[in-house]
Amino acid sequence: MNDFLELVKRLRSxxxxxxxxxxxxxxxxxxxxxLDFAIAAHEGQKRKSGEPYIIHPILVAxxxxxxxxxxxxxxxxxxxxxxxxxxxxxxxxxxxxxPDVRHIVEGLTxxxxxREDKLAPAGSNxxxxxxxxxxxxxxxxxxxxxxxxxxxxxDRLHNMLTLDALPPAKQLRISEETLVVYAPIAHRLxxxxxxxxxxxxSFRYIYPKDYAKIDEYxxxxxxxxxxxxxxFIGKVKNxxxxxxxxxxxxxxxxxxxxxxxxxxxxxxxGIGIDEVLDLLAVRVIVKEPIQCYEALGALHLQFTxxxxxxxxxxxxxxxxxxxxxxxxxxxxxxxxxxxxxTERMHHLAEYGIAAHWKYKEGEDAGEExxxxxxxxxxxxxxxxxxxxxxxxNDLFSEDITVFSPKGDYYTLPKDSVALDFAxxxxxxxxxxxxxxxxxxxxxxxxxxxxxxxxxxxxxxEEPILHCSWVDTVKTSRAKEGIRAKCRQRTREVxxxxxxxxxxxxxxKRPEQIRRLLEEAGATTSVQRxxxxxxxxxxxxxxxxxEAKIREVRFWEVLKKGYKRPWIKEIDxxxxxxxxxxDRVEFDYCCHPKAxxxxxxxxxxxRAIIHHKLCRKAYSLIQAGEPMVFVRxxxxxxxxxxxxxxxxxxxxxxxxxxxxxxxxGLNVTSIELGIYSSDNAEYCxxxxxxxxxxxxxxxxxxxxxxxxxxxVALDDAYNHK
Numbered sequence: 001m002n003d004f005l006e007l008v009k010r011l012r013s014x015x016x017x018x019x020x021x022x023x024x025x026x027x028x029x030x031x032x033x034x035l036d037f038a039i040a041a042h043e044g045q046k047r048k049s050g051e052p053y054i055i056h057p058i059l060v061a062x063x064x065x066x067x068x069x070x071x072x073x074x075x076x077x078x079x080x081x082x083x084x085x086x087x088x089x090x091x092x093x094x095x096x097x098x099p100d101v102r103h104i105v106e107g108l109t110x111x112x113x114x115r116e117d118k119l120a121p122a123g124s125n126x127x128x129x130x131x132x133x134x135x136x137x138x139x140x141x142x143x144x145x146x147x148x149x150x151x152x153x154x155d156r157l158h159n160m161l162t163l164d165a166l167p168p169a170k171q172l173r174i175s176e177e178t179l180v181v182y183a184p185i186a187h188r189l190x191x192x193x194x195x196x197x198x199x200x201x202s203f204r205y206i207y208p209k210d211y212a213k214i215d216e217y218x219x220x221x222x223x224x225x226x227x228x229x230x231x232f233i234g235k236v237k238n239x240x241x242x243x244x245x246x247x248x249x250x251x252x253x254x255x256x257x258x259x260x261x262x263x264x265x266x267x268x269x270g271i272g273i274d275e276v277l278d279l280l281a282v283r284v285i286v287k288e289p290i291q292c293y294e295a296l297g298a299l300h301l302q303f304t305x306x307x308x309x310x311x312x313x314x315x316x317x318x319x320x321x322x323x324x325x326x327x328x329x330x331x332x333x334x335x336x337x338x339x340x341x342t343e344r345m346h347h348l349a350e351y352g353i354a355a356h357w358k359y360k361e362g363e364d365a366g367e368e369x370x371x372x373x374x375x376x377x378x379x380x381x382x383x384x385x386x387x388x389x390x391x392x393n394d395l396f397s398e399d400i401t402v403f404s405p406k407g408d409y410y411t412l413p414k415d416s417v418a419l420d421f422a423x424x425x426x427x428x429x430x431x432x433x434x435x436x437x438x439x440x441x442x443x444x445x446x447x448x449x450x451x452x453x454x455x456x457x458x459x460x461e462e463p464i465l466h467c468s469w470v471d472t473v474k475t476s477r478a479k480e481g482i483r484a485k486c487r488q489r490t491r492e493v494x495x496x497x498x499x500x501x502x503x504x505x506x507x508k509r510p511e512q513i514r515r516l517l518e519e520a521g522a523t524t525s526v527q528r529x530x531x532x533x534x535x536x537x538x539x540x541x542x543x544x545x546e547a548k549i550r551e552v553r554f555w556e557v558l559k560k561g562y563k564r565p566w567i568k569e570i571d572x573x574x575x576x577x578x579x580x581x582d583r584v585e586f587d588y589c590c591h592p593k594a595x596x597x598x599x600x601x602x603x604x605x606r607a608i609i610h611h612k613l614c615r616k617a618y619s620l621i622q623a624g625e626p627m628v629f630v631r632x633x634x635x636x637x638x639x640x641x642x643x644x645x646x647x648x649x650x651x652x653x654x655x656x657x658x659x660x661x662x663x664g665l666n667v668t669s670i671e672l673g674i675y676s677s678d679n680a681e682y683c684x685x686x687x688x689x690x691x692x693x694x695x696x697x698x699x700x701x702x703x704x705x706x707x708x709x710x711v712a713l714d715d716a717y718n719h720k
Contacts (some may be wrong), residue, residue: 004066005197008059009161012051014039017058024065025074034075034097041086049165056158057081063154067191070147070357076104077151083109107148108155149185150354153194156182160201175205190320190352199260207263214259217273229254229280232331236282236299236338243298250295251285270647278328281337285346289314292325292340299338303329309337311451314345316401316409321348400451412449416474419445419466422457423478430481432459433466446472465489465613468712471695486613490597491527493612493621497599498529500627502539504602505565505578510624513543520546529629530599530612533576536629540565565629573607574633575600581607581628590614593712594638600630639668639713640697642685645706653683656705663700665689682708 004024011017018035021027027035038057045053061077068074075097082088083105090109094102160178163171179202186195204211218225233254240250257279265276273279284295292314299305306328314323325340341349348355399411402421410424418438422445423430435458436443446469449455467486470479496510499517503510517523522542528535563578570584572594582605590611592598597612601620607628610617621627646652653672660667665687672683689697694712701707 005063005161008063008158011055011059014052014054014058017055017062021058021062021065021074024062025069025071028071030097031071031074031078034078034101037096038078038082041082041088045085047162047165049162053081053085056162060151060155060158063157064151067154067193067351068147068150068354068357072100073104073147073151073357076101076108076147077154079105080108080151080155103145104147104151107145108151146189146353147357149189150191153182153186153189153191153198157194157197157201160198163201163205171205175202178202179206186352188320189354190318190322190348191350191354192352193350196258196260200258203260203263210263211259214262214273218256218259225256225279228334229256229282232280232334232336233282235302235331236284239298239302240284240295243294243301245286245291245295245298249287249291253283253285255281255283257281277335278337280334281339283346284338284340285343286340287342289342292342295340296325296327299327299329299340303331305329306335314341316411318399319411320352322352324349400449402449402451402453402455405454405456413474416449417446417472418443418449418455418457419469420473420475420478421449421455423473423475423481425457427477427481429457429459430478431463431485432461433457434460434464445469465615467613471698471710489613489618493599493618494527494530496621497612497627498526498536498539500621500624501529501536501629502543503624504626504628505540506543516543516546522546531631533629533631536576569633570607572633573600573609574631575607575628577602577628579628580605583607584609586610587614587616589616594632598630598632600628602626602628638689640665640687640689640694641709641711641713642687642701643682643708643710644685644701645682645708656683659701659704660685660687663689663697665697686713 004020007020011020018027021035025031035058039054042052042054042057047053047056057078057080060080061074064070064077065074079093079097079101083090083093090102090106093105156178159174163174166174178198183195183198183202186192186198233252236252237247237250240252241247262273262276262279265271266273269275284299286292286295309326309328311326314325317323323341323345326337327340328335328337400414400416401409401411402416403409404425410421412420412424418436419430419433422433422436433445436445436447437456437458438447438449438453440454445466463485465486466482470482470486473479473482499510499513502517503513506513514523517526517539520542522539525535526539529539565576565578568575568577568581570581573584575581579602581602584607586592586609592609592611599610599612599617599621601608601610601617603626607630609630610620644656646656657667666689667685667687669686670683671685694710698707698710701710
């Protein structure tokens with residue numbers, strides 16, 4: 001494919017582009033009609049490089065043909081910019097080329113391309129929002145037809161191949177969006193050829209110095225790397241023949257890993273390229289699935305395997321259908337990754353879901369393909385950024401496979417916890433989870449799962465809130481499940497609390513207050529009372545007025561015991577009530593930290609503080625216990641415990657302490673060497689901060705160091 005893409009990059013004439021398209025797919029009458037229509041529609045339009053614009057859709061069609069071989073997708077690729085950039089309408093496309101092409105082109109048109117001159121500056125919050133918005137539009141447009149995504153990826157690949165025509169600032173912005181939006185989608189669709197190309201092309205523009213260092217090393221060591229690679233390929237071939245494989249029954253392909261994957265390995269381990277041991281990889285391609293295991297046995301008998309890196313994706317395929325055996329082998333002083341697969345598995349690994357069209361056996365093969373992960377993403381989420389973070393976790397992560405006691409297997413992101421597994425089984429299981437049994441031993445729901453673990457979830461009938469665990473779980477399904485349940489509970493608690501506060505002020509039962517609110521037409525915004533003093537004052541006024549108008553005797557009684565509420569400051573709390581408060585107490589069941597959402601119950605001149613989502617508080621709120629309006633009045637330092645990985649290099653601890661100081665964090669204790677690995681030590685640090693936003697602190701540290709864990713101390717909800 002590399003030679004083909006070099007041609008794509010160099011072509012500058014329409015005739016050459018059409019010729020190249022013809023090498024990838026037969027240009028029949030329908031494709032010819034679409035080609036002529038597109039050429040006429042884009043006549044006179046130019047690209048930034050000055051070449052005719054029509055070359056772009058023709059070459060996108062050629063790339064699409066190379067990975068899918070599907071005429072409908074090729075026609076749609078030829079027409080993908082017609083509706084957006086010319087006077088022609090989607091209705092006209094449908095009339096001329098049929099409903100299938102119209103459907104795809106309409107999906108592509110809905111993904112409003114972020115034009116180069118409208119991209120936000122690199123590093124800005126606006127850039128994240130626009131990238132995330134583009135990301136969501138792409139996925140929504142593709143729920144019903146994944147072909148839309150495939151063509152869009154081919155479109156972006158051609159844009160990246162011809163990015164040299166744009167100014168450096170625009171190159172950087174487009175490359176950033178490609179790396180955070182398009183490459184993860186190609187990864188999730190299993191189209192490794194496009195994913196690797198998009199990553200390397202983006203890497204070149206985003207980190208040019210790092211790219212240059214890797215490129216220089218690979219080029220200067222090209223001969224020795226390929227000598228080692230060819231030597232190992234020869235050994236593998238001889239080994240397979242020695243164990244009974246005929247020479248024409250298998251193929252061995254060697255490669256040097258692509259640049260961005262090398263960079264990620266260097267970055268994760270804090271090492272130089274000369275320290276990356278597994279730069280080389282081979283693929284063994286056989287005829288039948290059983291031969292994959294025969295080849296694996298032969299290689300493991302001949303070479304020492306690194307068992308910790310063995311993965312069998314044939315017995316346990318990835319969600320996108322990817323099947324290959326991965327093993328890593330020692331060869332003299334080299335470490336080489338070997339992938340073993342059949343020819344069919346190889347096509348799927350290279351072309352992903354597009355292989356269903358490229359290698360279809362029947363006319364309807366690949367038809368109506370929908371991916372469950374596309375439909376399960378939280379599209380309705382109000383926050384575009386939050387949606388992107390949730391989706392990105394699922395789209396672009398290393399996988400592990402864990403099992404239920406019955407043998408059902410689930411693919412989860414690396415470092416997932418038992419609660420992720422619970423939500424993967426079913427949302428209700430996640431909501432009702434109380435604990436886990438992992439490999440027949442009791443474990444916390446926050447236990448990190450390992451590849452091959454057998455997990456059983458312990459549940460109870462009533463749902464359990466795990467609100468502070470939302471940053472610990474890894475999957476979007478678990479995060480959204482936790483947030484949805486906590487949002488629902490928060491709304492319910494706020495509404496009940498609002499009524500209880502009013503009932504306490506007026507000395508009446510909650511049901512009487514509800515009736516007066518209904519008669520006064522003031523039931524809206526009751527849930528805002530616990531968080532807004534203005535709303536509380538408004539409701540007090542409306543209830544008093546309604547009581548006076550509609551129920552004279554009630555108003556007379558109310559006046560005798562009613563006093564106008566006032567603000568009372570005690571310790572770190574501000575109350576608005578007409579009841580005397582002598583002291584503030586915390587119940588034993590929860591220990592909210594400064595800035596947490598809280599509620600206050602009133603008992604015998606005492607205000608008793610609870611976390612808003614405390615289970616005991618929920619029972620008291622439901623029972624209509626007297627409550628008073630409360631909010632934090634002063635600032636109290638929030639405390640956090642951090643676990644940070646420090647790579648073994650000079651001055652790294654000083655750099656970390658400097659970073660913590662810049663973030664406004666005061667270090668109260670530090671413990672070094674709590675864990676260690678080959679290339680890193682882990683330290684436990686306790687800090688104080690005026691910020692209550694744990695996520696903001698985590699992001700500030702993670703931008704420079706590998707943050708393993710962050711826990712808010714004295715927060716009962718981290719220790720359920």
